[in-house]
Amino acid sequence: MLPEGLLEKLIIKNDTKIVYLILDGVGGLSLEGKEGTELQVAHKPNMDKLAEKSICGLLDPIDPGITPGSGPSHFSLFGYDPLGSNIGRGILEASGIDFPLTSKDVVARINFATIDREGRIIDRRAGRITTSDNERICAKLRDNIKLKPNIEFFVEPVKEHRAVLAFRGEGLEGDIEDTDPQKVGLFPLKPKAINHESETTAKLVSDFLSQARSILADEKKANMILLRGFAKHRVYPSMEKRFGLKSLAIATYPMYKGIARLLGMAVIPSLITIEDEFKALKEQYNNYDFFYLHIKQTDSRGEDGDFDAKVKVIEEVDEFLPRITELNPDVLVVTGDHSTPARLAGHSWHPLPVILNSKFCRVDQVTRFDEISCIQGGLGRQPSYNLMTIALANAGRLSKFGA
């Protein structure tokens, strides 16, 4: 990894375009009865054609063997240290709903839950209450909870049983354990400070929770809240500041928009289908330097354990690929953020195949975009973290290092 700040010193601005097509969780595993991984089985002539005239390889999101969450795996793709910048789930959720985070905020994700009379959890998602119930309950908490002066708090609905809790004040710290025990039949845990600096904040959370429990006592379903992913917000230098890239995120899911916002990317608010995303790319193509086009469905079908459905998503995206290539970007990257093999029905540690196409890439002998073919690629096997440097180089956006 380059020393901090070195890349920034080499940046040149020009009018080249870089497009990242990120198929979330695209990396897979072969499955009995299938002829290979999801990518190997998918009929994807456009991706294969692109691989043939590009340089390919394998990316490790964090480090070989490490299974990443979406936050660090995306940070790595964008050239941000995935270990130095491990961000809380609360921060991702908050940024996803465009909550205006400040450096004085400690944030956690809320799950509304149902507890029995003794206080034991009987439903960790409060029967997936409706979003309008969620909004009503958030307002109820906002109106009735009183904390000590100089501390502001925010309770912001996300969707169904999910919300965001933020405390804002001087000297707050976010190293606090989850209160969600992750199992029904157990009591919610106490908000325990992991270090001395976070003890004041943990007390504040404790106060908040006991008030919330009283206030929600009359609710049928959402009569308790569970908190996880506490973190203090840290302001990251933007992609524009670091790399001179005016950047746009094209994503349908809040969390990925949130990650993009944390790095200063512009975000298109209301896209729904994959086709919407490709249309947005074309419409916005003249307005930005860097485009992050995120496909969620590969990951979702992987998480479902549905091999065939994941194959279908890959095939659908493949049909849209010419909509990018006809724009003729200076650098086009096709890869994922991490693997989500249907066989494992969850994120995994396996590296990702990657295609990098540019006028200046050294075309290798790989002719197919999949986990096995790309082993032979000219990029070799590298941390995802290197990808941004290589993309910037291929876009003519880096000057020489040293005399």
Place this chain on the structure above:
Amino acid sequence: MLPEGLLEKLIIKNDTKIVYLILDGVGGLSLEGKEGTELQVAHKPNMDKLAEKSICGLLDPIDPGITPGSGPSHFSLFGYDPLGSNIGRGILEASGIDFPLTSKDVVARINFATIDREGRIIDRRAGRITTSDNERICAKLRDNIKLKPNIEFFVEPVKEHRAVLAFRGEGLEGDIEDTDPQKVGLFPLKPKAINHESETTAKLVSDFLSQARSILADEKKANMILLRGFAKHRVYPSMEKRFGLKSLAIATYPMYKGIARLLGMAVIPSLITIEDEFKALKEQYNNYDFFYLHIKQTDSRGEDGDFDAKVKVIEEVDEFLPRITELNPDVLVVTGDHSTPARLAGHSWHPLPVILNSKFCRVDQVTRFDEISCIQGGLGRQPSYNLMTIALANAGRLSKFGA
């Protein structure tokens, strides 16, 4: 990268010989109308035969995507941290003319230039004055400039319009911006300190420059000097000290001799042709452990953007290769310091193919020495920095680490 000092602890001395044949800028790119890169097009049966019975791979001089200057890319090949040892152009030039650098020296490269009456630069190279004019003007500056006591200064001619300026004294620092604006029609820049520690030195440079301008006012062509690549000299531990290698540099260009001298290599003073260099290797073969044979012309023809001429240089070097193999060195490395594709007419970020031959290398399936074939090599893709460790191992010069 190994922790500093670890490799040195493992060193064993023996009488093996290691030869590095470094074709400067050898890495290339395919070009329209050509069947591949410069190395792929070149007819080089000896290199290909060597690749066939060796282990091959790809080297990244600094980090994937980073285009290196000659200084850091060579340091990396010799097992020195290319980032920790970023050396100024002035230091390289000074070392190239065998100027006896000390740890009290701040050095910059001089370009003699022509300015008009208002002081605007009209020729950044002073019409490429002759070397004897250069020598005369350097003497004139030496004889007439008076700086404050305790500060020595040196003005040393290099060639044509190029010279070296060194200040020697306690407490001098070298973080000073170039005064060369890199364009005609502009005024020379002021020598600006980049940090507080360098402010005293920047004032000294300022004083030097205003005296120089008066003294040179009567010169027709070289009536001003432009300074760039300021740096304080840092004394590097020699290859002999670090690795126990008595080392010889065989190079024709001053800068590469300079780099070698910085690492304590002996240097043969006056070689001109490629054949001279191979002859020198044979003559000196019994006197050293490590040989750095540098071929400049591959880089020069790459910088010229002349694909065919670069191919010819590779073919010429290939004809000389048996003069090395017949010496039967224990380890023979053939690679470059960085890529200089004719298509880009400049240094680039692309990795370098490498051959490493020794009795103990694990021969892979690569049968040709080029950027695409070597992807499949047993060395994989690695930082150039690792090469010295691998060479030392193959020469039996490293003991076991740990019990």
